[in-house]
Amino acid sequence: MPANQDFIPETKINRDLLRPVIETTGRFYLTVAILGLVVLNGLVAFMYQMATGMGVAGLNRPVFWGLYITNFVFWVGISHAGTLLSAILRITNAQWRRPMTRAAEALTVFALMIAGLFPLVHLGRTWTFYFLIPYPSQRGIWPNFRSPLLWDAIAIFTYYVGSILFLYISMVPDLGLARDRVGGWRKEIYRVLSLGWRGTAREWHRVKRAGTIMAMLIVPVFVSVHTIVSWDFGMTLVPGWHSTIFGPYFVIGAILSGVAAVITLMIILRWALGLKEYLTLTQFDNLGKILGAVSLAWFYFFFAEFLTIWYGQVPEEMAVIRHRTFGQYALAFWVVLFCNFLIPLPALIFKRVRTSIPAMLVLTIVINVGMFLERYLIIVPSLARQRFPAAWGSYFPSWVEISIMAGAFCGFALMYVIFAKIFPIIPIWEVKEGQHIQRST
Amino acid sequence: MVTIMGIFQQLDNVVRTQRGLMEAGFSSEDLSTLSSVPLAEDTVLTGGASTRLPWIAFFGGIIGIIIGLSLAAGTAWLYPLPTGGKPVISLPPIGIITYEVMMLGALVATFFGALFEMRLPQFKKKAFSPGVYDGKIALLVRCRSEEEAEKGERILSQAGAAEIERYPGDCL
Numbered sequence: 001m002p003a004n005q006d007f008i009p010e011t012k013i014n015r016d017l018l019r020p021v022i023e024t025t026g027r028f029y030l031t032v033a034i035l036g037l038v039v040l041n042g043l044v045a046f047m048y049q050m051a052t053g054m055g056v057a058g059l060n061r062p063v064f065w066g067l068y069i070t071n072f073v074f075w076v077g078i079s080h081a082g083t084l085l086s087a088i089l090r091i092t093n094a095q096w097r098r099p100m101t102r103a104a105e106a107l108t109v110f111a112l113m114i115a116g117l118f119p120l121v122h123l124g125r126t127w128t129f130y131f132l133i134p135y136p137s138q139r140g141i142w143p144n145f146r147s148p149l150l151w152d153a154i155a156i157f158t159y160y161v162g163s164i165l166f167l168y169i170s171m172v173p174d175l176g177l178a179r180d181r182v183g184g185w186r187k188e189i190y191r192v193l194s195l196g197w198r199g200t201a202r203e204w205h206r207v208k209r210a211g212t213i214m215a216m217l218i219v220p221v222f223v224s225v226h227t228i229v230s231w232d233f234g235m236t237l238v239p240g241w242h243s244t245i246f247g248p249y250f251v252i253g254a255i256l257s258g259v260a261a262v263i264t265l266m267i268i269l270r271w272a273l274g275l276k277e278y279l280t281l282t283q284f285d286n287l288g289k290i291l292g293a294v295s296l297a298w299f300y301f302f303f304a305e306f307l308t309i310w311y312g313q314v315p316e317e318m319a320v321i322r323h324r325t326f327g328q329y330a331l332a333f334w335v336v337l338f339c340n341f342l343i344p345l346p347a348l349i350f351k352r353v354r355t356s357i358p359a360m361l362v363l364t365i366v367i368n369v370g371m372f373l374e375r376y377l378i379i380v381p382s383l384a385r386q387r388f389p390a391a392w393g394s395y396f397p398s399w400v401e402i403s404i405m406a407g408a409f410c411g412f413a414l415m416y417v418i419f420a421k422i423f424p425i426i427p428i429w430e431v432k433e434g435q436h437i438q439r440s441t
Numbered sequence: 442m443v444t445i446m447g448i449f450q451q452l453d454n455v456v457r458t459q460r461g462l463m464e465a466g467f468s469s470e471d472l473s474t475l476s477s478v479p480l481a482e483d484t485v486l487t488g489g490a491s492t493r494l495p496w497i498a499f500f501g502g503i504i505g506i507i508i509g510l511s512l513a514a515g516t517a518w519l520y521p522l523p524t525g526g527k528p529v530i531s532l533p534p535i536g537i538i539t540y541e542v543m544m545l546g547a548l549v550a551t552f553f554g555a556l557f558e559m560r561l562p563q564f565k566k567k568a569f570s571p572g573v574y575d576g577k578i579a580l581l582v583r584c585r586s587e588e589e590a591e592k593g594e595r596i597l598s599q600a601g602a603a604e605i606e607r608y609p610g611d612c613l
Contacts, residue, residue, distance in 0.1 A: 009576070011576070134512055141520055142517070142520050145512065145513040145517060145534050145538050146517075150538075151537050151538065151541070154538055155537075158542070158545040161545060161548065162544070166548075169552060169555060177477075180574060181574075191564075195556070195562035195563065196563035196567070197561065198567060198569045198573075199573055200475055200581075200613075201473055201480065202558070202560070203559045203561070204476070204478075204480070205492070206492060206559045210494060210554070213551050214551050214552070217498065217551065220544065221541075221544045224544075228537065429478055429479075432477055433478040433479060
């Protein structure tokens with residue numbers, strides 16, 4: 001919606017927001033080619049690992065969870081703010097949400113896809129992944145539902161299916177529009193995907209009602225998913241992991257990294273697709289306020305977790321804390337604190353920062369660097385300093401792990417770029433509805 | 442049976458025409474609108490405003506609970522896997538799995554319930570105008586006889602419909 005309250009004619013909204021779908025520039029092909037090459041490199045590294053064995057990864061006794069699991073936790077976290085933001089802003093009927101809901105929801109879907117890949121890569125013998133699927137097999141056994149790893153699989157599947165349905169149902173009206181604006185083979189695809197949508201009063205009533213119900217259902221799923229991911233760690237007796245606060249601490253971290261990722265993506269979309277009239281400074285200002293508040297909440301949990309361990313002075317726990325804060329990982333620890341709290345919070349207090357696109361881009365990237373390192377710091381130092389000092393060790397990722405991780409980041413970007421090419425990334429009908437509401441008030 | 446469609450530029454006109462059609466004897470069941478945005482529910486007929494979606498979501502959740510329980514408790518009971526003296530059927534994990542599958546059931550049921558209530562997918566030819574996406578509003582009238590159709594067209598025309606089209610059969 002325009003910031004200056006000028007109403008944009010519906011024909012112009014259709015034209016502006018369908019342009020990226022209809023017109024294909026050379027820049028699109030170049031982006032796809034570059035991202036595709038990095039993805040290919042990651043695939044080669046993955047095939048090499050499968051052919052050679054897990055020895056090519058940097059994982060070794062006692063650190064058996066490294067970059068792959070860090071990536072899994074990070075991407076599950078990134079996925080969280082998308083649908084959460086969209087759902088909460090829908091439920092509270094925040095009008096400024098309208099141009100950004102779909103970009104956020106799509107972020108969730110693709111981030112979850114990437115997150116889901118890492119446990120498979122981490123398996124080593126990836127071809128046995130189907131052991132996780134509950135079906136009556138010849139082996140005569142079922143997955144062990146007492147394992148938190150299986151809770152993860154079920155929770156992420158629920159969140160993934162829910163997010164796809166939530167994204168799709170609100171996209172159907174725009175697919176109907178695209179169906180009537182394109183020709184050739186694409187028309188047929190939109191015809192099928194739009195399901196025969198016409199915009200009858202009944203259709204609008206039900207699509208809005210379903211959206212609200214699904215939004216209300218998906219918020220508790222969101223909270224449960226990252227809580228369950230945290231229980232992968234919390235249910236063990238590993239020092240640094242066995243904590244009751246891990247659930248909410250992970251959830252708040254997920255919101256912090258996810259909101260930051262939504263802002264980063266919106267800035268890129270605004271620049272790449274020329275959407276300045278729709279993704280206005282109002283959205284960045286409001287998201288900046290949310291980000292500042294979440295950064296503060298993150299620090300609260302971070303401090304609470306740290307303080308209780310320090311006050312207890314349990315030797316095994318303190319070995320991990322010392323290793324993190326003043327040992328091998330000290331630099332990463334202080335970078336995390338600066339990236340997630342000490343830099344963003346003071347900066348986001350100022351409206352000038354929140355409404356500065358370059359500043360928000362830098363801040364949100366800084367936050368996600370911090371959040372990635374935070375996930376790494378949770379996983380690796382705890383495993384490197386377990387209870388038996390003679391078994392202490394260290395970990396550094398190998399080129400295979402780094403290649404797969406780079407491939408995953410570019411794979412996410414690639415899927416997102418293709419999605420924004422095929423589907424209207426700004427919900428056209430929601431933008432129009434926002435204008436109608438503004439006009440009538 | 443025929444369906445007639447009048448295209449209007451302004452919502453006020455549509456509201457007035459709807460009232461006129463109902464005063465002329467058309468039932469609310471035989472009227473509908475096509476628009477590019479959801480129109481305020483107090484201004485136009487919503488095509489059956491009462492929805493069973495909350496109940497559909499609720500029953501989807503119940504089915505999810507049954508599936509979740511069967512998966513977590515039923516399979517453990519049928520294929521016991523004693524581990525370290527722990528109970529084969531353990532309540533906390535069953536609760537977690539059941540909760541997730543319940544939410545999955547509710548989400549999936551809401552989605553398909555919405556499609557069912559919207560009568561989608563619908564690939565048969567229905568009354569439609571692409572001009573709707575540019576902000577115009579179409580008013581659809583289902584007419585059960587030729588006389589009704591002529592009366593409906595007359596009302597639409599008098600109300601200032603920019604275009605009037607006729608579709609054979611029920612294309613509402």
